[in-house]
Amino acid sequence: MAHVTGRHRWWRPLTGTVAVIGMWLLLFMVVYFVAYGVGSAQGYPEDSDEAIDFGPTLNTALDLTYLALAIPVVLLAVRWVGRRPAGTVSSVQGRLRKRRLGQYALIALPLVAAGMGGMLLVPGDGEVSGTGTSGDVWVGLDRYLPALAMLVVLVPLQAAAEEYVFRGWLLQAVGGLFRSPWIAVLPQAVLFAAAHGWGTPEGFTDLVVFGVLAGWLTVRTGGLEAAVALHAVNNLLSFALSAAFVGGLESDETAADLPWQLAAIDITVIVAFTAVVLWLDRRRARSLGAPGPYSVPGYDADASLRAQRVVGSTTS
Template identity: 60%
Template sequence: MTTSPLPEPLPYHRLARLSVHHRWWRPWVGTLVVALVYTIAVTTLYLVFDAWGSRKGYPKGPDGSVEFGPVSGTAVDLLLLAVGIPVVLLAVRWIGQRPAGTVSSVTGRLRWRLLALCVLTALPIVALSTVGMLLLPTDGGQESRWAGWTVFGPALAMLVVLVPLQTAAEEYMFRGWLTQAVGALARSPWWAILPQAVLFAAAHGWGTVWGFADLVVFGVTAGWLTWRTGGLEAAIGLHAVNNLLSFGFAAAVVDGLKSDETAADAPWQVVAIDVVSILLYAAAVVWWTRRRPPVRQAPAPLPPVPPAVATSYAPLTGAPVSPTWPGRPTPGAPVAPPYPNAGAGGGDRA
């Protein structure tokens, strides 16, 4: 009697194929829906904020839009970007026909302990690089002045709450949805990593060649770490710490948050320091994940089980058959996983 081989476990970039309902067109349709719904949601929220600001008497700028001021205006911008999180999660669930958490990691959830370790790894590296950037000679512009605690305190509180949401939204969009959408069609992770990195850089605008290259390096490194660790935690950790320190130093000086410059406008000196910090962070994450490897792959979906077989299977094991993944017991049921050694290291230790 011959048995058919078990389906291979799936790495992060291939998780769009996790659903037994996967079809080649779902990633393409999903990408269009994500872009459309996100645009509509951001436009609607912007109009709501603009109408509310007009009623509250905020001044209007030359283009007719309400000017909320540096702190409130930054908060509005961060909130508009954070809308990407629910948009991606809903697209994964409704269009991808798989659990929404599979865009977070191969375990179907965000691994908070791993995220905390990544944040702690990024903090000293990014802090040193930020100090190095601040010590670079300037072009002799206006000297920066301390904004005072009455300005910096509320701004810092706002940034601590909203910057992690903004950075996570960008990761869910680029390292999450786009990586898995391309990965559904390409086996090699590089075909999924490179396009999202270029689109990520382009989304920040066109500044200097050096700034664009810096963003591509960040996107490639974050994408590779996502594939290497099996989830978005490493990318979110670096992105959140980097943006929080950047916004924090800007909020500490008078009118620092008014600047329209982004990472795309960075000169080569800043880019050189930033690239070194990105590579150091990646090396540090690789080093400690070798000692405590997280799960890097998810069990592939089993083929559908005929109703008669499923009915007889459930009473024997005490585990009802999952309606989402046919033939697989529901999460939490006392049944051993079909692929106990699917992840590198054999378990989610991080």
């Protein structure tokens, strides 16, 4: 997408990556210290890490907010450093295609729900690693509903932020330097897995598979919608399950900690989602025929058509 504008230079991805990291750290520190000041003024205690302990629901809200800050950071880096419309990081149409996002979310919902149901049936020690459940003590409706409302608002933003960083900025940054899409897909997938920490080899593999297939879907569908939908639905159901049990939101386990049984189920869900989306996208491409130039202001039409041949005839 950077090449389509005609303003691409080899140094822009490198400079932009430094800018993304720097701006996110700056925003993180601002929000952290504001939260610390408010918490101290209201008499909240500190935890073992010397951060303010607001309780599981507000602590989770803060953690999700820290990650969500990456969305405006990536958009600003694309606009300021990349010198192109910020929406070009979202899709080949220069915007997040909301209709597609909704369609992909509807595909993801039953698949992820079935996968999590299968995980709960796997025999274990009473704790389902990676799904967020810890014990079986119900928190009560008065605590669950506020937590659920917070999760419905913030989890999609957190999931989208990770996609904008890895399948958006990093995939396009590397992709702007190489011809093969696989060279762009693989590095971001490994970095995505590494960002979740090292738990089990199976959990790490699961995250790499997610990163590879989410990256490939981004290339094939010409946008972040499929990856955002799967990530958001998966995280929302997982967090919602966590919030239902005492201590669930306080767990620091992630998908990186999955044992092989649960990783196998999760990979099956990811592969199934990918297959359905690619099938749907091929049908959409056949029904629409050859696409026209991207409708993004400032684009060169000839360069736009060349980019479409790289992405494929799946643009709508």
